[in-house]
Amino acid sequence: MPHNHHDGHCGHESNENDHDHDHGTSDLGPNDNLFPHIDRANVVALNATREGSVVVKPWDQRNNEESFLESDADDQLILRIPFTGSVRLRSLLLKTGPGDQTPMKVALFSNQPSMDFNDVSDKAPVQEFDIPQDRNVAEYSVKTAKFNNVSSLTLFFPASQGAETTRIYYVGLLGHWTERKTDPVITVYETQANLADHEKIQGTDGNFSTTQS
Template identity: 60%
Template sequence: MPHEHNHGHCGEECHDHDIPEAQGHRDNLYTHIDRDNVVALNAENGNGPEVVKPWHERLDEEVYLESDADDQMVIRIPFTGSVKLRALLLKVGPGEQTPAKVSLVTQFGNIDHLDFNEISERKPTQEFNVPQGREIGEYHVMAAKFPAATSITLFFPASQGADTTRVYYVGFLGQWTARKTEPVITVYESRANPADHPKIKGIHGAMQMP
């Protein structure tokens, strides 16, 4: 079975070691992903949720997304609450179908539906080079950049030489917090009640309503 590992190229937040089996369950965010609203753009054989798999299916290569018109792909992944992200998990490839890099664009609050033009013009929250390999890649993010994300969009701008890009598995590690919503109570006044408003003296001493 392939070994999962971190990639030393992804910055100070990364460490080179195997991913413990238990770690995938301890802070894996799979159950907090809103899978019904995951969206993939330029995917030939799926809509997006196919690659958001539970931990025990992470090595499955029968189900995947492959780009269609060219080698670019966008996958937008909303959460059911706020997420303090620790790491991105990816299984991609094989070979030249591996994306050259992955850009993470974070959204807070209202979710933007980013298309290719918008996401290519927006500065990524963080991005990583992606090495070729059949294992699960763990990409540690800078936690300060992902304190309370409600949605993360992954942008794969190009393959490593193939006409298409292929993605088998997308996962996240981190901490989830339920979304806090408080009801907004608004009282509308159908007709002004004179007793509720202060009276103001007019220029001749008469009492006038404001």
């Protein structure tokens, strides 16, 4: 849709890097967009009026305001995002608001797949960002070295900027994905067990029996 292309480029004119980053990618978005590698069926939102997956959208839907996530009982919100592999995170993309429904800030926790509101006060976030009131998609660059081997990312929004509820339209993630290699771990254990068995057999036949006799 030409209208969306136009909007996308206008929204990024002010940031040269972003514009270059998107250039020529059309509605597919940046080639390091992690959307295809998010386990969307298992995205969980706590204290939310809808399922968390509604805000994990493809790049071409980032400005769509028809579906959004809103906090329920108060203005706190937790979003847990699991990946289908291991991720080296580079940036968080957020579209929030409007106005006072914009979160004050977002706190990022890595590899805390079952984190809830009881846990957030006990654990220090890996990184956190203040969120300005802006209806455009904003990019928050993380300290990549601290998000190097991420299997799940938890976003905690502790408060709105004055409204009774917090609202989020879009959550996107940029970075590098690699397949989670589970098989080699199993193989290593099997190999260790087998080696122990062999040592025992060799010991009985060799040195072990001579020391006993």
